[in-house]
Amino acid sequence: xxxxxxxxxxxxxxxxxxxxxxxxxxxxxxxxxxxxxxxxxxxxxxxxxxxxxxxxxxxxxxxxxxxxxxxxxxxxxxxxxxxxxxxxxxxxxxxxxxxxxxxxxxxxxxxxxxxxxxxxxxxxxxxxxxxxxxxxxxxxxxxxxxxxxxxxxxxxxxxxxxxxxxxxxxxxxxxxxxxxxxxxxxxxxxxxxxxxxxxxxxxxxxxxxxxxxxxxxxxxxxxxxxxxxxxxxxxxxxxxxxxxxxxxxxxxxxxxxxxxxxxxxxxxxxxxxxxxxxxxxxxxxxxxxxxxxxxxxxxxxxxxxxxxxxxxxxxxxxx
Ligand code: COA
Numbered sequence: 001x002x003x004x005x006x007x008x009x010x011x012x013x014x015x016x017x018x019x020x021x022x023x024x025x026x027x028x029x030x031x032x033x034x035x036x037x038x039x040x041x042x043x044x045x046x047x048x049x050x051x052x053x054x055x056x057x058x059x060x061x062x063x064x065x066x067x068x069x070x071x072x073x074x075x076x077x078x079x080x081x082x083x084x085x086x087x088x089x090x091x092x093x094x095x096x097x098x099x100x101x102x103x104x105x106x107x108x109x110x111x112x113x114x115x116x117x118x119x120x121x122x123x124x125x126x127x128x129x130x131x132x133x134x135x136x137x138x139x140x141x142x143x144x145x146x147x148x149x150x151x152x153x154x155x156x157x158x159x160x161x162x163x164x165x166x167x168x169x170x171x172x173x174x175x176x177x178x179x180x181x182x183x184x185x186x187x188x189x190x191x192x193x194x195x196x197x198x199x200x201x202x203x204x205x206x207x208x209x210x211x212x213x214x215x216x217x218x219x220x221x222x223x224x225x226x227x228x229x230x231x232x233x234x235x236x237x238x239x240x241x242x243x244x245x246x247x248x249x250x251x252x253x254x255x256x257x258x259x260x261x262x263x264x265x266x267x268x269x270x271x272x273x274x275x276x277x278x279x280x281x282x283x284x285x286x287x288x289x290x291x292x293x294x295x296x297x298x299x300x301x302x303x304x305x306x307x308x309x310x311x312x313x314x315x316x317x318x319x
Pocket of ligand 1: 023027141208209211245249303304
């Protein structure tokens with residue numbers, strides 16, 4: 001994982017917009033988030049992958065595929081995956097960027113797993129990396145307090161021991177959500193111009209209340225659905241690993257699943273919403289703290305712009 005050093009705490013936001021620490025903590029659960037001062041999404045992805053390769057002792061030359069989940073690519077093209085590939089020296093890899101906002105890591109994980117299942121690819125890297133501060137309007141108190149920058153990566157490999165690995169997924173999109181959460185400027189619909197800049201169209205637009213309502217229901221329902229489908233009860237699940245957008249959404253999801261707070265991975269207080277990075281960031285921190293053990297059943301769940309949402313059921317395979 002990689003989280004930039006610079007911290008923006010709630011006190012900082014008190015100095016730039018009309019807000020306060022108490023409001024932010026009680027409404028979102030966020031106390032601080034990180035900001036990448038120099039560098040781009042690919043630089044954070046590279047640092048996360050270097051950490052991953054050092055941990056797994058994998059040579060970059062052995063990587064087959066790199067999937068970068070992001071909504072803040074360095075550029076429209078080439079894909080961030082190409083920039084990452086060159087920087088880490090993954091000389092035989094191919095890859096691509098995947099855009100599914102806060103569900104990006106889940107969509108990329110299922111895509112990577114499907115590539116491994118073909119039998120053709122043995123080492124697939126899935127990295128969630130987002131420099132949300134690059135598209136955040138720091139005069140908009142509704143949104144600027146929510147987002148931060150980070151990257152985190154996982155390595156997918158084949159196994160013949162079917163007790164472990166990715167066991168099921170439920171993934172959905174619904175374009176009816178396009179007006180509630182988006183960045184309108186810069187694409188082919190609204191190519192960049194003085195007007196798009198004046199209208200702040202290169203920043204995140206979010207109708208927080210509308211998104212909150214569907215996110216609570218979407219994430220809670222999908223997590224419950226995957227448990228039902230796989231005959232899992234609360235006690236069968238070691239951890240819920242939810243996308244970190246708002247602590248109240250996370251709490252509602254855990255409640256619906258019938259699992260206690262101790263079994264929910266949470267680090268939103270320290271990183272805010274890092275979009276595609278939140279879930280692998282949680283996985284890495286909990287794994288490194290010795291809290292995730294081989295054989296643990298995890299339910300990953302996310303909801304994001306699009307709308308996009310989904311859940312993945314997996315059994316952790318690392319010692
Ligand atoms: N500080 C102080 N007050 C703020 C504020 C801030 N940073 N941001 C908004 N407010 C105000 C609002 O203007 C509103 O005031 P008003 O009633 O006078 O208009 C008031 O707080 C209440 O806003 P409300 O919308 O009811 O709060 P909320 O409980 O919905 O929380 C969010 C706001 C943004 C935290 C919440 O809606 C949210 O988390 N939404 C979804 C975010 C999300 O999940 N996004 C990504 C999808 S993955």
